[in-house]
Amino acid sequence: MTAAAPSATQGATPGAIGPAPRGPSVLRRLMGRKLALFGFLAILICVGGAVFADWLAPFDPDEQFFDGLTIEGAPMPPGPVYWFGTDLLGRDLLSRLLYGAQTSLIIGLVANGAALFIGTLVGVTAGYFRGITGTVLMRFTDLMMAFPALLLAICLAAIFQPSLWIVALVIAFVNWVQTARVVYTQTSSLAERDFIAAEKTLGAGHGRILFRHILPHLLPTLIVWGTLGISTTVLLEATLSFLGVGVQPPTPSWGNIIFENQTWFQAAPWLVFIPGAAILLLALAFNLVGDALRDILDPTQQGRD
Amino acid sequence: MLAYILRRLVMSALILLGVSFITFVLLYVLPADPVRQIAGRSATPETVESIRRQLGLDQPFIVQYGRYLWNLLQGDLGRSYLQKTEVAVLISARLPATLLLMLAAIVCELVIGLTLGVIAALYRGRALDNVLMLSSFVTVSAPQFVVALLLLYVFAVQLGWFPIGGYGTFAHLVLPALTLGILGSGWYARIMRSSMLDVLRADFIRTARAKGLGRGRIILGHAVPNAILPVIAMIGIDIGIFMSGIVVVESVFGWPGIGQLAWQAIQRVDIPIIMGVTLVSAFAIVIGNLIADLISPLIDPRIKLR
Numbered sequence A: 001m002t003a004a005a006p007s008a009t010q011g012a013t014p015g016a017i018g019p020a021p022r023g024p025s026v027l028r029r030l031m032g033r034k035l036a037l038f039g040f041l042a043i044l045i046c047v048g049g050a051v052f053a054d055w056l057a058p059f060d061p062d063e064q065f066f067d068g069l070t071i072e073g074a075p076m077p078p079g080p081v082y083w084f085g086t087d088l089l090g091r092d093l094l095s096r097l098l099y100g101a102q103t104s105l106i107i108g109l110v111a112n113g114a115a116l117f118i119g120t121l122v123g124v125t126a127g128y129f130r131g132i133t134g135t136v137l138m139r140f141t142d143l144m145m146a147f148p149a150l151l152l153a154i155c156l157a158a159i160f161q162p163s164l165w166i167v168a169l170v171i172a173f174v175n176w177v178q179t180a181r182v183v184y185t186q187t188s189s190l191a192e193r194d195f196i197a198a199e200k201t202l203g204a205g206h207g208r209i210l211f212r213h214i215l216p217h218l219l220p221t222l223i224v225w226g227t228l229g230i231s232t233t234v235l236l237e238a239t240l241s242f243l244g245v246g247v248q249p250p251t252p253s254w255g256n257i258i259f260e261n262q263t264w265f266q267a268a269p270w271l272v273f274i275p276g277a278a279i280l281l282l283a284l285a286f287n288l289v290g291d292a293l294r295d296i297l298d299p300t301q302q303g304r305d
Numbered sequence B: 001m002l003a004y005i006l007r008r009l010v011m012s013a014l015i016l017l018g019v020s021f022i023t024f025v026l027l028y029v030l031p032a033d034p035v036r037q038i039a040g041r042s043a044t045p046e047t048v049e050s051i052r053r054q055l056g057l058d059q060p061f062i063v064q065y066g067r068y069l070w071n072l073l074q075g076d077l078g079r080s081y082l083q084k085t086e087v088a089v090l091i092s093a094r095l096p097a098t099l100l101l102m103l104a105a106i107v108c109e110l111v112i113g114l115t116l117g118v119i120a121a122l123y124r125g126r127a128l129d130n131v132l133m134l135s136s137f138v139t140v141s142a143p144q145f146v147v148a149l150l151l152l153y154v155f156a157v158q159l160g161w162f163p164i165g166g167y168g169t170f171a172h173l174v175l176p177a178l179t180l181g182i183l184g185s186g187w188y189a190r191i192m193r194s195s196m197l198d199v200l201r202a203d204f205i206r207t208a209r210a211k212g213l214g215r216g217r218i219i220l221g222h223a224v225p226n227a228i229l230p231v232i233a234m235i236g237i238d239i240g241i242f243m244s245g246i247v248v249v250e251s252v253f254g255w256p257g258i259g260q261l262a263w264q265a266i267q268r269v270d271i272p273i274i275m276g277v278t279l280v281s282a283f284a285i286v287i288g289n290l291i292a293d294l295i296s297p298l299i300d301p302r303i304k305l306r
Helices: A023-031 A034-051 A093-129 A131-145 A149-159 A164-191 A194-201 A206-242 A254-264 A270-297 B002-029 B034-039 B045-054 B061-073 B087-122 B127-141 B144-158 B170-200 B203-210 B215-232 B234-253 B258-267 B271-299
Strands: none
Touching: A023 A034, A023 A270, A034 A093, A034 A270, A093 A131, A093 A164, A093 A206, A093 A254, A093 A270, A131 A164, A131 B002, A149 A164, A149 A206, A149 B002, A149 B234, A149 B258, A149 B271, A164 A206, A194 A206, A206 A254, A206 A270, A206 B144, A254 A270, A254 B144, A270 B127, A270 B144, B002 B061, B002 B271, B087 B127, B087 B170, B087 B215, B087 B234, B087 B258, B087 B271, B127 B170, B144 B170, B144 B234, B170 B215, B170 B234, B203 B215, B215 B234, B215 B271, B234 B258, B234 B271, B258 B271
16 A cells, blocks of 8 residues: 555564565565466456457447347357357457456456555554544444445445446445454554564654554555455455446446346356356456465465465 | 353444444435435425425434434334335345245355365365365355356256246255355365364374274264364354345345345335345344354353453
8 A cells, every 4th residue: 555665674573473575585486376376367367458458359349230149139159250259239248358357457456445545544543543543443343344245335336326436435335344354453463562662662753653664564464455355346346237236337347247148148148157257267366366475475374274 | 151141242232233323324314315216306395395304304313313223123124115115024024035045055055165174174285175275265256146147057047957046946945055055165165174174183183093993983073073163153154245145146046035125126226125134134144243152152162252
């Protein structure tokens, strides 16, 4: 997030929480794991597809092709012209998927970034300053945990007319809770440590302690939760769009492609399962990378037991 | 123990109070004005004003909330303005179907998840373990509606083994329960695997082995029963994930439970119903967590009460 860069000079601190190891070694260790490498490549492909959609997409995603429907008016199955087939309006599915990747990734990054920011703010405030503010914040977090995330998101999306940014905000609003809990636990144990007390004795202000010491120590956790959170976010967006309260057509999103084409599900299953596979792949990729990062960055969870 | 139970009960009650406050704020304070919904677009300002007074919406916020809370305590979840019915009536009519699905789904989850978890633990570090753990990742990353549609397509449309949707016979129950069961099993498999690994390292397993007990009896008679205990307490926590899943699964399979009710309400933007389902779900989650907290010290006396 907005945290200062991790102070690599400090070396490994003993105990549960250490500053982030230097970048290149983390990346190299990540690449050493087959599953994480697979996840990383899948993410690269999705990001590449989204960023270069203008060049990669064979057709305009919104153009309804006359030859894109069979004589009976049914969608075309995958073939040489339309690689992934066409949808119920005769639009090219591959092009819609590529532009849909933009939607999924924008929401993934914005919603998750916002959730991470809120979670960190709440967790650090409650864990570092404690007192009444801390108690109130953490009780509110407990309260939010009692809501089923999807239903709360549906309520919010139904109340505000859903658009790309509203959907992102709604997802952020239901997803910050876990981050807040984890950050709170870590911050409150960090705040007890001797080196923080020493800093205080030396006259350091709250700002210096928070930005120079607490946040750098939280960075590994934030990286792990940030990565895992994108997976949750992508799934939540897809589900909301599938239920019709997410990103609204004609803007393509992987969830609303399935929502739009659901009536053709039996005759044209590719319209459901190709976007479905894309959602699964992206969510799986972020989960695999996040899990590997947790193993690498968190010394307390060495090995996979 | 009694003090602990009391404290947990008070905490749960406070959380429910907070939940009711948030749903109230969402229902009455946010843009979707119920008065406009009842009165319709062409209503005169006078009509709007009189409906507002009738509903008590002209009164101060705190008075309105007090009345809302009082109604909730009597089991009144408000009215659906579009269906002109009590939300509580709609929900209680559909609750049995959801509870049946929930029961079947939990059985599926446990059977699949625990079996895979035990196998993974026994084959720890080997290829089978890696495959099972990867598949548990896949179930965690799979969108519920895609799994539901996949099972529907393969087993109902293509193979014709099960009906495409609906309610009534055992065959109708299989696919929705299996969808939720598969999706939840990955989580249980992971917990069961690590719980098994802990137990297999314990002294009493070594003692059993030293006594000359067979491998099958050690695993089934000693390791599994001990490893299952901490997992059972997780069921209460799992209810939250389950409550989110039913909206999708019930709408795909046409299962007439509260999830489908919520889904139908989404299509008509019938917010009181969506809110009612959310409130009932939150209630179920709080109760589930409470039961989990109360059961775990009974199952494992080593757990300290906090």
